[in-house]
Amino acid sequence: MRPLLVVILAAGLVAILQISIKEQMEQRRLEEKLGYLPRKEVLKVMGLDHRGLLGQYIFFKAMTYYGGKIDPFLGSKGIEYYNMYRFIDAATYLDPYNIDAYYFTEAVFTWGIGRIRETNRILQRGLHYRYWDPMLPFFIGFNYFYFLKDYERGARYIQKVAEMQKSSFYTSLASRLLYEANRTDLAIDFLQEMVKEITKENLRRPLLKRLEALKMVKKIEDAMEEFQRRFGRRPHSIEEMVTTGILDQVPQDPYGGRFYIDNSGKVRSTSRFAPARRKQWNR
Amino acid sequence: MLKDIINIAGVTFKGGLRSRLFLTIVVLALLVFLILIPSMSSFSMRQIREVATSLSLSVISFILLVLTIFLSITLIYRDMESRVAISVLSLPISRPAYIIGKYLGLVVTLVFTTLILFCISVPGLIISDALYKTDMPIKWSNYMAATFTELLKMLIIGAWGVLLSSFATNAFLPLFGTVGIYIIGTLTQSIYDYIRSPYGEELPAIAVIGSKIAYYLFPNLTALDLKFKAIYNLPLSYGYLGTVSLYSLTYITVVLSLAVLAFNRRQIL
Numbered sequence: 001m002r003p004l005l006v007v008i009l010a011a012g013l014v015a016i017l018q019i020s021i022k023e024q025m026e027q028r029r030l031e032e033k034l035g036y037l038p039r040k041e042v043l044k045v046m047g048l049d050h051r052g053l054l055g056q057y058i059f060f061k062a063m064t065y066y067g068g069k070i071d072p073f074l075g076s077k078g079i080e081y082y083n084m085y086r087f088i089d090a091a092t093y094l095d096p097y098n099i100d101a102y103y104f105t106e107a108v109f110t111w112g113i114g115r116i117r118e119t120n121r122i123l124q125r126g127l128h129y130r131y132w133d134p135m136l137p138f139f140i141g142f143n144y145f146y147f148l149k150d151y152e153r154g155a156r157y158i159q160k161v162a163e164m165q166k167s168s169f170y171t172s173l174a175s176r177l178l179y180e181a182n183r184t185d186l187a188i189d190f191l192q193e194m195v196k197e198i199t200k201e202n203l204r205r206p207l208l209k210r211l212e213a214l215k216m217v218k219k220i221e222d223a224m225e226e227f228q229r230r231f232g233r234r235p236h237s238i239e240e241m242v243t244t245g246i247l248d249q250v251p252q253d254p255y256g257g258r259f260y261i262d263n264s265g266k267v268r269s270t271s272r273f274a275p276a277r278r279k280q281w282n283r
Numbered sequence: 284m285l286k287d288i289i290n291i292a293g294v295t296f297k298g299g300l301r302s303r304l305f306l307t308i309v310v311l312a313l314l315v316f317l318i319l320i321p322s323m324s325s326f327s328m329r330q331i332r333e334v335a336t337s338l339s340l341s342v343i344s345f346i347l348l349v350l351t352i353f354l355s356i357t358l359i360y361r362d363m364e365s366r367v368a369i370s371v372l373s374l375p376i377s378r379p380a381y382i383i384g385k386y387l388g389l390v391v392t393l394v395f396t397t398l399i400l401f402c403i404s405v406p407g408l409i410i411s412d413a414l415y416k417t418d419m420p421i422k423w424s425n426y427m428a429a430t431f432t433e434l435l436k437m438l439i440i441g442a443w444g445v446l447l448s449s450f451a452t453n454a455f456l457p458l459f460g461t462v463g464i465y466i467i468g469t470l471t472q473s474i475y476d477y478i479r480s481p482y483g484e485e486l487p488a489i490a491v492i493g494s495k496i497a498y499y500l501f502p503n504l505t506a507l508d509l510k511f512k513a514i515y516n517l518p519l520s521y522g523y524l525g526t527v528s529l530y531s532l533t534y535i536t537v538v539l540s541l542a543v544l545a546f547n548r549r550q551i552l
Contacts, residue, residue: 048469097515
């Protein structure tokens with residue numbers, strides 16, 4: 001009988017301690033720290049042949065930490081962002097294919113705290129390994145043009161997306177960025193290449209229209225250069241170039257707008273190079 | 284001699300069957316692969332199948348490693364301790380036949396275990412695959428190849444275990460020796476890559492030479508690690524698979540021959 005009594009008593013004690021530990025652990029959750037992580041190179045050695053799994057575990061830890069810290073009402077105070085960045089850096093170093101980690105990085109470090117260059121550094125790693133995945137160049141390109149206003153670099157990455165996807169949407173986006181970056185010539189070359197690649201007529205049509213618009217812009221830009229050479233100043237308007245004989249007529253915007261030269265000397269159109277909106281939406 | 288080898292291998296394998304080793308593995312595998320892995324991988328956002336594959340391969344690798352180390356030590360050492368080896372060797376069975384037979388017994392046990400683990404992991408992966416539709420469904424050929432190379436790794440470690448047991452007089456040398464071989468074999472490629480990088484130029488010459496010797500002497504287990512190929516469906520050529528299989532086979536032949544030589548010289552009282 002005695003051993004049974006010991007078992008019952010000990011089990012009861014374990015249960016009480018278990019409840020106490022549970023409560024203490026719950027308390028800990030509120031002030032949980034992400035903790036210390038050794039250097040990623042050391043982790044790679046320690047991970048032996050399970051480094052992929054180790055990388056995924058480190059990412060989970062960062063993700064659950066962030067999930068526990070972010071408060072829908074109070075926002076995100078007291079989050080160890082730098083430490084979290086180190087976790088993600090190590091996680092993607094150990095498992096450079098982990099797409100979840102790249103999505104997470106893009107979502108948290110750009111929109112959240114505006115660490116664009118740091119985010120792009122991690123995304124570049126993803127692009128190197130996940131060379132087939134269009135989301136990574138899309139994120140990088142988007143970060144360049146939207147957050148850093150670097151249209152040319154942005155366009156370069158969106159071009160990659162367009163090449164991977166064979167999509168008219170990304171092709172248009174990239175050409176638009178190149179136009180914003182004052183690289184109309186590159187935008188035209190890029191569109192011409194894409195038009196050759198895309199065989200579906202319904203996808204080709206909008207690209208051809210954009211190509212035509214950009215050719216018109218290029219024509220006006222060339223005329224502006226010629227005007228500058230002849231008269232030593234910028235033209236005030238496109239019509240001025242027609243009257244001086246540099247342009248034979250005002251080029252037509254295929255989107256139905258009217259071309260003009262803005263204050264910074266850039267060729268623009270009243271259509272903003274977008275198809276006219278349908279009337280029923282403008283009630 | 285061939286008959287002796289097969290007999291000893293058969294006895295070794297049956298020993299595993301009798302000790303309910305496989306039953307334990309089946310129960311463990313059912314729990315891990317069908318319950319634990321699908322539920323753990325569902326924490327992932329959009330790569331549930333990838334995490335499940337990663338976990339499955341790591342679990343297979345870990346179970347095989349523990350089994351290999353445990354078996355390769357006890358195979359010969361236990362026979363020596365219980366003096367079974369003496370009575371076996373007093374029969375008209377040669378020492379090489381005994382060593383090779385013991386190793387083959389280990390091979391059959393590991394192959395059988397790998398098959399069990401592989402078969403049970405398949406429904407777990409199918410469940411995980413169904414939880415989230417991706418454009419990267421599991422590529423079974425890569426998964427099979429990765430499981431196969433995990434087995435090859437363990438066969439190499441097992442051969443080292445047999446070599447160390449063939450002359451060791453206690454169980455510690457084979458135990459720490461096989462664990463050491465596993466760790467060194469996994470790291471040699473990383474160390475070799477490091478000494479070839481710009482950082483390596485700052486290292487003393489002796490360290491570089493030592494690392495290079497270790498690189499060629501110890502098994503290159505990184506070459507046999509195809510987990511990433513299976514997890515992310517990366518391209519995998521049959522040529523590569525053939526090369527690493529041949530490498531493993533020749534490496535095992537060398538180690539086993541050394542084991543036979545060492546065992547031939549051993550005094551058995």
